[in-house]
Amino acid sequence: xxxxxxxxxxxxxxxxxxxxxxxxxxxxxxxxxxxxxxxxxxxxxxxxxxxxxxxxxxxxxxxxxxxxxxxxxxxxxxxxxxxxxxxxxxxxxxxxxxxxxxxxxxxxxxxxxxxxxxxxxxxxxxxxxxxxxxxxxxxxxxxxxxxxxxxxxxxxxxxxxxxxxxxxxxxxxxxxxxxxxxxxxxxxxxxxxxxxxxxxxxxxxxxxxxxxxxxxxxxxxxxxxxxxxxxxxxxxxxxxxxxxxxxxxxxxxxxxxxxxxxxxxxxxxxxxxxxxxxxxxxx
Amino acid sequence: xxxxxxxxxxxxxxxxxxxxxxxxxxxxxxxxxxxxxxxxxxxxxxxxxxxxxxxxxxxxxxxxxxxxxxxxxxxxxxxxxxxxxxxxxxxxxxxxxxxxxxxxxxxxxxxxxxxxxxxxxxxxxxxxxxxxxxxxxxxxxxxxxxxxxxxxxxxxxxxxxxxxxxxxxxxxxxxxxxxxxxxxxxxxxxxxxxxxxxxxxxxxxxxxxxxxxxxxxxxxxxxxxxxxxxxxxxxxxxxxxxxxxxxxxxxxxxxxxxxxxxxxxxxxxxxxxxxxxxxxxxxxxxxxxxxxxxxxxx
Numbered sequence: 001x002x003x004x005x006x007x008x009x010x011x012x013x014x015x016x017x018x019x020x021x022x023x024x025x026x027x028x029x030x031x032x033x034x035x036x037x038x039x040x041x042x043x044x045x046x047x048x049x050x051x052x053x054x055x056x057x058x059x060x061x062x063x064x065x066x067x068x069x070x071x072x073x074x075x076x077x078x079x080x081x082x083x084x085x086x087x088x089x090x091x092x093x094x095x096x097x098x099x100x101x102x103x104x105x106x107x108x109x110x111x112x113x114x115x116x117x118x119x120x121x122x123x124x125x126x127x128x129x130x131x132x133x134x135x136x137x138x139x140x141x142x143x144x145x146x147x148x149x150x151x152x153x154x155x156x157x158x159x160x161x162x163x164x165x166x167x168x169x170x171x172x173x174x175x176x177x178x179x180x181x182x183x184x185x186x187x188x189x190x191x192x193x194x195x196x197x198x199x200x201x202x203x204x205x206x207x208x209x210x211x212x213x214x215x216x217x218x219x220x221x222x223x224x225x226x227x228x229x230x231x232x233x234x235x236x237x238x239x240x241x242x243x244x245x246x247x248x249x250x251x252x253x254x255x256x257x258x259x260x261x262x263x264x265x266x267x268x269x270x271x272x273x274x275x276x277x278x279x280x281x282x283x
Numbered sequence: 284x285x286x287x288x289x290x291x292x293x294x295x296x297x298x299x300x301x302x303x304x305x306x307x308x309x310x311x312x313x314x315x316x317x318x319x320x321x322x323x324x325x326x327x328x329x330x331x332x333x334x335x336x337x338x339x340x341x342x343x344x345x346x347x348x349x350x351x352x353x354x355x356x357x358x359x360x361x362x363x364x365x366x367x368x369x370x371x372x373x374x375x376x377x378x379x380x381x382x383x384x385x386x387x388x389x390x391x392x393x394x395x396x397x398x399x400x401x402x403x404x405x406x407x408x409x410x411x412x413x414x415x416x417x418x419x420x421x422x423x424x425x426x427x428x429x430x431x432x433x434x435x436x437x438x439x440x441x442x443x444x445x446x447x448x449x450x451x452x453x454x455x456x457x458x459x460x461x462x463x464x465x466x467x468x469x470x471x472x473x474x475x476x477x478x479x480x481x482x483x484x485x486x487x488x489x490x491x492x493x494x495x496x497x498x499x500x501x502x503x504x505x506x507x508x509x510x511x512x513x514x515x516x517x518x519x520x521x522x523x524x525x526x527x528x529x530x531x532x533x534x535x536x537x538x539x540x541x542x543x544x545x546x547x548x549x550x551x552x553x554x555x556x557x558x559x560x561x562x563x564x565x566x567x568x569x570x571x572x573x574x575x576x577x578x579x580x581x
Contacts, residue, residue, distance in 0.1 A: 060326045060353050061378060085325065085353075087470045093581075096379040096532065097327055101469035101525040102579055111325075111351060111473035115405045119422055140374075141398065141427070152390045154376040154383065157352040158401040159428050187427045194425075202425050 038215035039277040043067040044259040052077040054123035060085040060099035065126035070271045086114035121164035131184045134246040136191030136209030139184040162189035170212040181245040230256035302463040304511040306337035320345035321449035323474040327378040327530035330357040331453035333518035339555040351473035359385035371397040380535035384542035410446035411480030417443040452481035459488040463506030468526025471503040478508040487515040515560045528575040
């Protein structure tokens with residue numbers, strides 16, 4: 001499932017729209033307060049969704065979901081299995097290109113293993129996209145520009161996990177209308193509904209997109225589309241609505257529970273000591 | 284695949300019984316244009332960059348360029364150099380260094396994209412290795428990659444993918460012996476499958492070692508599948524070699540910047556110019572290579 005990870009267009013930012021992050025928490029040593037970055041908050045939110053005993057696959061360029069998996073393993077899900085790029089099993093080190101051998105995996109597979117895993121399915125797959133629409137369809141192939149030209153994306157290695165994994169967890173590192181669009185130009189992986197047809201009508205047996213995490217909002221699948229469950233970080237709901245390519249309710253959803261001191265301590269001290277998820281001026 | 288009935292000729296320069304050769308000799312042994320060229324490794328690891336640099340120098344053309352599912356600098360410079368007609372790789376990027384700029388240059392110049400995903404690609408190689416006409420896929424699609432894709436066939440209710448037997452395969456491994464037995468220090472990715480499906484298989488390696496060492500480390504790809512081995516210390520740079528050195532993302536960012544600034548041709552001339560691995564290593568500089576090596580050892 002390599003290459004399913006962070007779309008190049010999503011970049012590394014994410015805090016621009018939401019200010020400087022969520023609540024201030026004290027670390028466990030009582031040292032200086034740690035203000036979570038948007039990416040750290042997203043990793044915490046994703047980690048809380050991962051269950052003990054699951055097999056969780058992430059793409060090659062998936063530092064944030066890898067961190068979420070490692071955080072879950074170190075907190076509430078010690079028997080979670082994390083597959084980086086399908087090949088590197090249970091990484092012990094978060095590195096810039098998550099699916100590299102320098103992630104110090106417990107074990108290593110090859111593409112025959114990935115092929116078989118894909119066919120038999122895993123519990124959850126994490127995907128990103130340069131476009132994601134209200135139904136959770138995602139696009140990593142191409143986008144038509146207003147001037148008529150076509151922007152070519154990086155493509156996606158593995159589409160089959162979209163219907164063989166138990167559920168799909170989506171993330172984007174920027175909450176922008178050019179990414180969160182009403183309808184994708186190309187469905188690299190099909191979401192909850194495509195061209196008016198539900199997953200059941202398309203013959204897709206699994207849940208599909210269960211949630212979408214952005215730097216501002218955690219969406220969940222509800223009534224066949226992605227609906228906001230909670231907001232996180234400093235936010236202005238009217239700006240969130242304006243930055244989303246489909247209609248959101250006027251009323252802001254409730255805020256997410258801030259990352260706890262324990263979560264932040266483990267995230268920064270154990271999972272991400274290099275500070276890859278922190279804001280660049282806070283490393 | 285040296286043991287294959289349609290095997291290519293060994294191009295050894297290392298003496299009788301040896302498969303040791305060099306990159307320029309490998310490229311010179313090939314026709315000026317190959318039908319299907321396949322690249323091993325994954326993402327920014329174990330890419331056969333020394334062989335690719337030689338291909339760029341010689342202007343080796345490929346009707347179809349394919350790879351293990353995620354490719355990076357290696358595919359991108361072949362695209363930037365205008366040497367590829369059709370791209371059959373699911374994902375090409377520079378990893379943490381962002382989008383692959385050569386893809387965009389080639390797209391503007393009329394590159395044909397043959398959209399595939401991992402299942403289509405690996406299924407095709409499985410069929411190629413088994414010498415069967417196609418591989419059955421019963422769990423692909425629906426999505427816009429699979430629907431109406433000319434590379435996807437039907438067999439009743441099932442989908443199929445036609446066999447792929449690459450004419451030429453370029454691999455990178457950490458170690459080899461003179462007989463072409465390859466040892467990897469991390470994953471062998473899709474490289475064994477590529478070697479089994481391919482017609483002519485060439486591997487660049489960070490070091491040639493005695494067969495006894497390969498036996499101790501463990502054979503990842505047996506030498507009977509390999510036509511030639513190219514000694515290339517740090518030869519996967521600017522990508523990494525699993526267990527030996529990590530990818531040079533600073534270099535990859537400079538590469539992307541050079542292409543964005545319209546200096547792609549100059550980059551290719553400079554960085555694909557040196558014909559021996561030491562010349563390329565000197566270009567990168569020993570201190571930088573040491574940094575990349577140390578990072579892999581952490």
